[in-house]
Amino acid sequence: MVQEELLKEIRKKIGSRSLNDEIANILNISYDAAHRRTSSKAKFSMEEALELAKYFQISLDQFLESENTVLVRKTKAVNKTEDLHSFFENSLDIFNSFHFSESTVIYYSAKDIPFFYTLSDTPLSRFKIYVWMNLLNSKQVFIPFQDFRPEPFNSKTKILRQMYEEQNVIELWNDMTISSVLLQVSFYSEIGLLRKEDAVEILTELEDLVHYIENKTENNPRFHIYQNELVHLSNDIFISNGEQSTFVVPCNMFGYLLMNDAKTCKETLNYFQHQIKNCKSLNTAGNRDRKLFFNKMYQKIQALKKSLLEEF
Numbered sequence: 001m002v003q004e005e006l007l008k009e010i011r012k013k014i015g016s017r018s019l020n021d022e023i024a025n026i027l028n029i030s031y032d033a034a035h036r037r038t039s040s041k042a043k044f045s046m047e048e049a050l051e052l053a054k055y056f057q058i059s060l061d062q063f064l065e066s067e068n069t070v071l072v073r074k075t076k077a078v079n080k081t082e083d084l085h086s087f088f089e090n091s092l093d094i095f096n097s098f099h100f101s102e103s104t105v106i107y108y109s110a111k112d113i114p115f116f117y118t119l120s121d122t123p124l125s126r127f128k129i130y131v132w133m134n135l136l137n138s139k140q141v142f143i144p145f146q147d148f149r150p151e152p153f154n155s156k157t158k159i160l161r162q163m164y165e166e167q168n169v170i171e172l173w174n175d176m177t178i179s180s181v182l183l184q185v186s187f188y189s190e191i192g193l194l195r196k197e198d199a200v201e202i203l204t205e206l207e208d209l210v211h212y213i214e215n216k217t218e219n220n221p222r223f224h225i226y227q228n229e230l231v232h233l234s235n236d237i238f239i240s241n242g243e244q245s246t247f248v249v250p251c252n253m254f255g256y257l258l259m260n261d262a263k264t265c266k267e268t269l270n271y272f273q274h275q276i277k278n279c280k281s282l283n284t285a286g287n288r289d290r291k292l293f294f295n296k297m298y299q300k301i302q303a304l305k306k307s308l309l310e311e312f
Contacts (some may be wrong), residue, residue, distance in 0.1 A: 001214045002049075003037075003040060003044055003049075004040065006044070006049060006053070006058065007019070007038060008057070008227045009056070009058045010022070010023075010052065010056055011056075013056045018100065019034075019035045019038050019219060020035050020038055020060050021027070021034075023038060023050065023052070024189055025049050025301065026051065026055050027051060027052070038124065041127060047137075052062075055098060057099075059260045066151050069225070070259055070261045070264055070305040072257045072258060072259050073257070073258040073259075074251070074256070074257055074258070075087060075090055075128075075255050075256045076090065076255075077252075077255055077259070078132070078136055078255065079131070079136060081129060081150045081151055082131060082151065084129060084132075084150075084254070085151065085154065085156075085157075087254055088119070088156060088157045089156055089159055091160055092156050092159060092160045092163075094246065094248075094258065095160065095164075098239060098241070098244060098246065099241055099243075100163075100167060100241065101149060101241050101245055102242070103160070103241050103242050104167055104168060104239065104241040105167070105168045105169075105170060105239075105240055105241075106164065106167050106168070106170070106237065106239050107170050107171075107172075107236075107237065107238040107239075107240075107269075108169065108170070108171045108172070108235075108236075108237050109172050109212075109233045109234045109235060109236045109237075109272075109275075110171050110172055110173045110177045110233055110235070111176070111177065111180075111232070111233040111234055111235045112167070112177065112180050112181070112235060113177060113178060113181065113209070114164075114171065115128075116160065116164040116165075117161070117162050117209055117212075118158075118209075118211075119153055119158065119160060119161045120153060120158070120159040120161075121152050122205055123155050123198065123201045123202045123205055124181075124202050124205040124206055124209065125144075126150060126183075127145065127149065127184070127185070127194075127198075127202050128181070129148075129150045130145055130148045130150075130188075131184045131188075132254055133150075136254065140237060142193060143193070143194050144192075144195075145188065145193055145195070146195060146198060147195045147196055166222075167222070168222045168224075168233045169222065169223050169224070170224045170225075170226065170272070170276070171223075171224070171226070171228070171230045172223045172225075172226050172231060172233055172272075172275060172276075172279060173225055173227060173228070173233075173293075174227060174233060175229075175296055175297075176233075177233070177297075177301075178210070178297050178300065179302070181206060182203075182300060182301070182304055185199050185202055185203060186304060189236060189266075189308060196308050196309070198312060200308060200309065203301050203304060203305045203308075204305075206301055207298060207301045207302075210297050210298065210301070213225070213283050213294075214290070217282050217283055217290065218283075218290070223283075224281065224283050225282045225283065226275075226276055226279035226280065226281055226282065227277060227279055227280040227282055228270060228278075228279045229279075230275075230278055230279075231275070231281070233269055234250070234251055236248065236250070236268075237248045237256075238268050238269065238272055240265065240269055244260075245260065245262070245265035245266075245268075245269070246259070246260055246265070247259040247260075247261075247265050247268045
């Protein structure tokens with residue numbers, strides 16, 4: 001049964017090309033040996049099935065799943081700054097394994113500012129890493145932010161952000177999306193680990209980032225942002241091109257579960273689309289509604305900045 005399903009998926013990939021020729025060439029076996037496998041007179045070995053799945057980028061998970069059981073992959077745990085680079089490289093590998101096209105859409109439920117926007121060597125990006133490391137690692141020694149020296153972002157993180165920016169992206173935001181970073185700036189300032197001048201610099205960069213998002217909303221036809229006022233957002237990411245889908249669910253601050261199960265992905269797509277029906281599009285809304293939404297964020301940033309400056 002599994003062999004038949006695997007062959008069925010391969011046939012979809014090769015179109016009119018000879019199935020026996022393809023199997024023989026990939027597995028380096030004779031035409032007759034390939035024919036015995038495609039006619040179910042012989043079984044694929046585990047190594048052969050894995051080789052074919054890897055070559056045609058077919059998930060074997062789908063043959064092992066049932067209606068109530070879903071197989072998932074998990075990203076490597078992040079416990080120190082060096083692990084972050086592996087996480088970003090793995091994220092890039094996931095993107096590279098996906099067949100992006102004009103029909104591809106990335107959905108992002110932005111409980112926090114999407115991490116793709118903070119993949120650079122700037123005060124805001126370094127501060128986000130500083131917070132992540134203190135929250136993720138129970139053995140992390142709290143040091144002042146100005147003494148924190150993470151490894152610089154490499155070229156792969158720039159490629160990851162560029163790939164994200166080039167896709168059709170739908171982001172769901174609400175008034176709380178920037179709240180976590182504001183709370184973090186306030187907290188580390190209050191306990192003396194973040195200098196006021198550094199905090200102000202981070203908030204200024206955050207304000208610039210919000211300006212950038214607002215400008216994208218008005219001028220980038222491939223970017224759509226919706227204001228969700230009804231439910232809590234979750235940082236879930238869903239990628240689909242109509243034929244291939246991946247559902248990415250956060251399981252801690254920087255760890256994700258990845259699912260390709262067709263039924264789960266279909267349900268996830270339906271859920272995102274249902275949410276969107278109950279959201280306000282900031283792309284098609286009038287200037288007044290769009291300005292009201294972004295001005296609330298500017299006001300929150302300015303209020304915290306003013307509070308910090310008054311403490312000097």
